[in-house]
Amino acid sequence: MEQVTNIQKESVIQIRKLHKSFGENKVLRSVDLDVFSRENVVVLGRSGSGKSVLIKIIVGLLKPDSGEVIVLGQNLKLLDEKGLQALRLSIGFSFQNSALYDSMTVKENLEFPLVRNRKHLSQSQIDNEVHQVLDDVGLSQTIHQMPAELSGGQRKRIGIARTPILRPRIMLYDEPTAGLDPTTSLEINNLIKEVREKYHTSSIVITHDLTCARQTGDRIAMLLDGQFVTQGKFDEVFPSKNEKIQSFYNYNFIQ
Amino acid sequence: MENVDKKKKYVISRRIDEFFLKIFDAWRFLRRFFSELFKPPLEWGEIVKQCYQVGYRSLGLISLTGFITGLVFTKQSRPSLSEFGAASWLPSLVAIAIIRALAPLVTSLICAGKVGSNIGAELGSMNVTEQIDAMEVSATNPYKFLVVSRVIATTLMIPVLTCYSAFIGLMGSFLDVNAHEKTSLATFFENAFIKITFLDIGATLVKAIAYGFTIGMVSCYKGYHASQGTEGVGRAANSSVVLSMFFIFLEEIIIVQVANYFRT
Numbered sequence: 001m002e003q004v005t006n007i008q009k010e011s012v013i014q015i016r017k018l019h020k021s022f023g024e025n026k027v028l029r030s031v032d033l034d035v036f037s038r039e040n041v042v043v044l045g046r047s048g049s050g051k052s053v054l055i056k057i058i059v060g061l062l063k064p065d066s067g068e069v070i071v072l073g074q075n076l077k078l079l080d081e082k083g084l085q086a087l088r089l090s091i092g093f094s095f096q097n098s099a100l101y102d103s104m105t106v107k108e109n110l111e112f113p114l115v116r117n118r119k120h121l122s123q124s125q126i127d128n129e130v131h132q133v134l135d136d137v138g139l140s141q142t143i144h145q146m147p148a149e150l151s152g153g154q155r156k157r158i159g160i161a162r163t164p165i166l167r168p169r170i171m172l173y174d175e176p177t178a179g180l181d182p183t184t185s186l187e188i189n190n191l192i193k194e195v196r197e198k199y200h201t202s203s204i205v206i207t208h209d210l211t212c213a214r215q216t217g218d219r220i221a222m223l224l225d226g227q228f229v230t231q232g233k234f235d236e237v238f239p240s241k242n243e244k245i246q247s248f249y250n251y252n253f254i255q
Numbered sequence: 256m257e258n259v260d261k262k263k264k265y266v267i268s269r270r271i272d273e274f275f276l277k278i279f280d281a282w283r284f285l286r287r288f289f290s291e292l293f294k295p296p297l298e299w300g301e302i303v304k305q306c307y308q309v310g311y312r313s314l315g316l317i318s319l320t321g322f323i324t325g326l327v328f329t330k331q332s333r334p335s336l337s338e339f340g341a342a343s344w345l346p347s348l349v350a351i352a353i354i355r356a357l358a359p360l361v362t363s364l365i366c367a368g369k370v371g372s373n374i375g376a377e378l379g380s381m382n383v384t385e386q387i388d389a390m391e392v393s394a395t396n397p398y399k400f401l402v403v404s405r406v407i408a409t410t411l412m413i414p415v416l417t418c419y420s421a422f423i424g425l426m427g428s429f430l431d432v433n434a435h436e437k438t439s440l441a442t443f444f445e446n447a448f449i450k451i452t453f454l455d456i457g458a459t460l461v462k463a464i465a466y467g468f469t470i471g472m473v474s475c476y477k478g479y480h481a482s483q484g485t486e487g488v489g490r491a492a493n494s495s496v497v498l499s500m501f502f503i504f505l506e507e508i509i510i511v512q513v514a515n516y517f518r519t
Contacts, residue, residue: 059392088394099389102380113393166393 009036012170012202013058018067020053027053029226031067035170035202040192042205042217046248049223051206052096055172058204059093060084072169089117092168092201096175098159100147106158107143110134113166133161136198137191153184160191164199171195171203177212189215210238210249222248284476288406291399298404305408309370310415320365321420324357325349325427333435342436343446349428350447351455358421359459360507363466366413367499371474374405375495378478379488387479402479406471413467414460421459458514465506473499 013035020028027050035041045051056062057069060076069076072090079087100109110130114121121129134140137157147155156176163171173192177185189212196203205216213220214234221231224244230237238249265272329349336342378401381387390397429443438446474495481491 056388061388061391085394085396088392091392093389093392095385095389097384099385101386101389102384103377112390113395116395117393 009039011035012037012072013204014068014070015054015058016068016070018054018057018069019065020050020057020062021065027226028057028064031223031226031228033221033228035204037202038196038200040196040203040205040216040218042207042213042220043223044208044210044213044220044248045223046208050226051208051223052174054223055093055174055204055206059088059091059172089166090169092163092166092171094160094163094171094173094176096178098147098155100155100159100162102147105144105146106134106139106150109147109158110162110165113162117166129165133165134158136194137161153180153187156180156184156188157191160188160195164195164201167199169201171199171201173203173205173207175206175208177207177209182211185209185212186215188212192216208248224248280480281476284479285472287398288403288472291396291403292407294399297407298400301400301404302407305404306412308373309366309405309408310412313366313369313412313416314419316365316369317362317416317420318423320361321358321423322427324361324420325353325424325429326431327427328352328357328424329428329431333431345432346428346438346443346446347450350425351450353421353424353428354451354459355455356511358424359417359462359466360503362417362420363413363463363470363503364500366409366416366467367470367503368496370409371470371495371499372492374409374471374474375478375481376488376492378402378475379481379491380485382479382481383484383487398479402475405475406468409471409474410464410467413470414463417459417463454514454517458510462507462510465510466503469502469506470499473502 011034013033015031015033018028018031019026031050031054033041033043033054043051043054053062057064057076058071060079071087074083074087076084076087100106101112104112107130110133111126114126114129118126130143131140134143137160139154139157139161142150142154142158147158150158160173160176171192176188176192180188192203192205193216195201205212207213217234219231220234220237222229222237222245229242230240230245237245240246240249329345332345332348333342336345336348378387381401387397387401390400425444425447428447429438429440432438432443433440477491477495477498481487483490
């Protein structure tokens with residue numbers, strides 16, 4: 001029934017028979033995935049299972065060995081450098097370690113994509129935009145600080161705040177709660193939901209944190225040994241009779 | 256079957272193949288610089304910032320080393336020249352040594368250490384912490400922003416620092432000459448430039464431009480390709496300095512040979 005509803009929605013990401021290897025190590029083996037408009041898909045899996053590789057392929061940072069990736073109707077294989085740059089304006093990517101620019105203040109970090117890609121905006125419009133996203137994450141007081149002066153949670157929140165600043169249609173989150181305490185993780189999970197509500201984005205959240213998956217995901221896709229073994233709502237995926245899924249659930253639960 | 260596949264992987268051997276692949280990779284990096292350089296717009300804000308970092312931030316060190324080089328070279332040369340009653344040739348000798356060889360070489364070696372390691376470590380750490388990827392996904396060309404701006408800055412600033420270092424070196428030499436012979440500044444500079452030709456100044460500027468380009472290019476290449484975490488960043492900084500110095504000495508030999516060919 002769920003599948004029928006999804007087919008009627010617009011598919012923003014289509015992945016078909018995707019393969020990716022690093023040397024002898026086959027990371028992704030015939031992966032298929034669809035992400036629909038305004039849907040939050042959580043890709044769950046153990047460390048090294050190829051989750052981050054998958055979203056790096058979607059944004060064009062890595063090239064697949066074979067298979068098709070169609071993002072917003074555009075086949076990545078057929079895009080030249082200019083086309084890929086244009087497509088990237090519609091994709092927001094939040095990195096695992098925030099990837100804030102060390103040599104820039106928080107304000108300059110947030111301004112960076114706007115100054116380069118929204119040349120029609122005046123400095124006061126850019127300033128307003130920066131103040132607004134900082135207010136959204138409750139970190140206005142950090143505007144003139146350097147990333148090195150921020151805590152891990154603050155860096156993460158500013159990293160996420162920077163991502164939707166170009167108003168992308170798709171958000172990709174790489175391990176948004178990794179290394180954070182439960183309270184900060186909860187704040188990040190709420191932030192991910194707020195971003196979707198406010199900017200009407202579709203998103204893929206890469207995580208191995210079941211709490212994050214439960215709170216942010218409309219659909220869970222379980223990636224094990226380079227393949228999706230199951231997809232569905234959280235309660236449909238867990239508990240499962242599949243031993244590997246069960247052991248992943250138990251491991252997280254004990255953790 | 257698997258053994259056959261493994262054998263097919265390398266054309267000669269793993270090490271030799273990797274060596275040639277690295278050279279090809281460096282060549283592509285160099286070629287990309289020239290293709291990006293002529294594609295507007297350039298990142299002028301970043302270029303000015305990097306010129307400040309490379310030029311202004313190195314002034315103190317260049318002043319000190321330039322001054323000491325001029326002073327010590329004069330002190331060391333005086334006994335030999337005095338023995339033949341040729342102490343009056345000191346300004347000319349020092350000027351030839353400083354302008355033709357010492358100023359560009361000392362300046363570029365100091366900058367290879369200071370600026371080269373800085374660029375290698377900065378880009379290396381940006382690479383391993385995914386900051387370069389972050390630039391790429393925000394539809395900014397990281398090569399143009401990071402590499403082109405830094406290479407332009409080093410290529411412009413090393414010649415400026417070389418001229419400054421030569422001037423400071425001559426001032427150091429003047430201090431010693433003035434203390435012994437009571438020569439005035441005007442007479443000192445008049446004597447110093449007697450044997451200096453446009454070819455000397457031209458060759459020095461060509462050297463400084465080549466060294467500046469080399470420091471920028473090598474350090475950016477090493478930093479841009481850093482991997483394996485903090486250890487990789489350290490290696491990138493270290494190899495930026497070592498390789499830059501190696502190429503500087505290599506270029507020194509070539510440019511001196513070419514300049515001597517035109518001189519004779």
